[in-house]
Amino acid sequence: MSTTVSCSIDLESEGKSTGYLTIGDSTNHSGWATYMVPIIKYKNGAGPTVLVLAGNHGDEYEGQFAARDLANNLDINEVTGRIIIIPCLSQPAAKAGTRLWPDGTNFNRIFPGNENGAVHGKLAYYLSSELFPQVDAVFELHSGGRGHHFIPCSHMVWSADVNQRKKMINSMTSYNTSHHMIFPEQPGTDPTTLLPGLVERLGKELITTELGGSGVATFESTTVAKDGLRNGLRYFKVIKGAAKTRQELGLSAPLILDLRGSRSYHSATRAGLYENVKGCGDAVTEGEVIGLIHDMDHPDTPATEIKAKQSGVIGVMRGFPRVGVGDVVAVLGPAYASTDEFPENPS
Numbered sequence: 001m002s003t004t005v006s007c008s009i010d011l012e013s014e015g016k017s018t019g020y021l022t023i024g025d026s027t028n029h030s031g032w033a034t035y036m037v038p039i040i041k042y043k044n045g046a047g048p049t050v051l052v053l054a055g056n057h058g059d060e061y062e063g064q065f066a067a068r069d070l071a072n073n074l075d076i077n078e079v080t081g082r083i084i085i086i087p088c089l090s091q092p093a094a095k096a097g098t099r100l101w102p103d104g105t106n107f108n109r110i111f112p113g114n115e116n117g118a119v120h121g122k123l124a125y126y127l128s129s130e131l132f133p134q135v136d137a138v139f140e141l142h143s144g145g146r147g148h149h150f151i152p153c154s155h156m157v158w159s160a161d162v163n164q165r166k167k168m169i170n171s172m173t174s175y176n177t178s179h180h181m182i183f184p185e186q187p188g189t190d191p192t193t194l195l196p197g198l199v200e201r202l203g204k205e206l207i208t209t210e211l212g213g214s215g216v217a218t219f220e221s222t223t224v225a226k227d228g229l230r231n232g233l234r235y236f237k238v239i240k241g242a243a244k245t246r247q248e249l250g251l252s253a254p255l256i257l258d259l260r261g262s263r264s265y266h267s268a269t270r271a272g273l274y275e276n277v278k279g280c281g282d283a284v285t286e287g288e289v290i291g292l293i294h295d296m297d298h299p300d301t302p303a304t305e306i307k308a309k310q311s312g313v314i315g316v317m318r319g320f321p322r323v324g325v326g327d328v329v330a331v332l333g334p335a336y337a338s339t340d341e342f343p344e345n346p347s
């Protein structure tokens with residue numbers, strides 16, 4: 001149990017409540033400061049509990065809009081159970097327009113948190129120790145942020161546990177995006193330090209998204225975010241009405257990109273200005289040029305070509321063009337109509 005974070009609303013009570021998580025803080029400007037995180041709760045009778053989280057990274061906006069849409073416009077009579085919404089986890093980052101908190105902390109690498117740490121550590125600890133144990137499912141809504149641009153998608157990490165994998169595939173596809181992406185675990189990272197990695201290992205249902213990027217939110221990507229969230233909530237039976245498939249909505253069947261393989265990620269080989277010469281959703285063949293890195297200081301230096309290491313569809317392209325050596329500039333992989341077609345181990 002967290003002793004350093006308190007919630008101003010009763011999360012067990014019937015009806016809609018809005019309030020704050022309050023965390024004691026002490027800053028240069030205010031010795032007795034309180035850090036306040038807006039939280040919204042809907043409860044209407046018996047049913048599952050679903051937690052909706054956005055703004056984990058500060059420069060990712062579609063999820064924040066979808067969460068606020070729910071907070072402002074959901075009718076309590078539509079709810080069958082309980083929905084808890086935190087529209088922006090990392091407010092100092094969001095207000096600065098940055099991925100990371102002002103002290104450089106990545107909120108998505110500090111789980112399960114630190115009860116006696118900085119504000120972000122206390123917030124992560126509260127989520128891990130108090131909120132996650134009482135929920136059945138979690139939405140973790142990300143976008144690409146300034147650095148990357150994704151085909152709006154819901155995604156998952158391929159689980160070795162076949163039953164867990166099936167459950168995750170069904171949850172993922174309920175978001176009804178045109179594409180879904182299957183990622184490997186983050187290299188060199190303890191997966192439980194990530195919010196979704198911890199939620200998955202607690203045995204909870206999970207839907208994670210990457211809804212666009214480049215530090216902007218378009219009407220189209222925001223609409224995908226809002227529509228998918230509503231359909232996912234119907235899938236978890238916490239709002240009324242049947243969840244619909246893309247086919248039932250008259251949309252094309254989704255494509256699923258396998259990004260698990262060692263030739264999926266493409267990184268900058270030198271510093272410069274990266275130009276995407278292929279876009280998100282483009283099919284490319286192995287060896288095809290997908291991007292150029294320009295050395296803007298030397299007019300006689302030809303652009304460095306970045307070539308596709310395998311054939312496939314580009315799921316992620318570069319957002320903000322300035323790159324350093326080692327920055328990821330594109331992620332691509334083979335596309336399948338169904339995860340049933342996936343090889344157990346990627347090439």
Ligand SMILES: [Zn+2]
Pocket residue numbers: 056057060142143144145
């Ligand atoms: Zn993110």
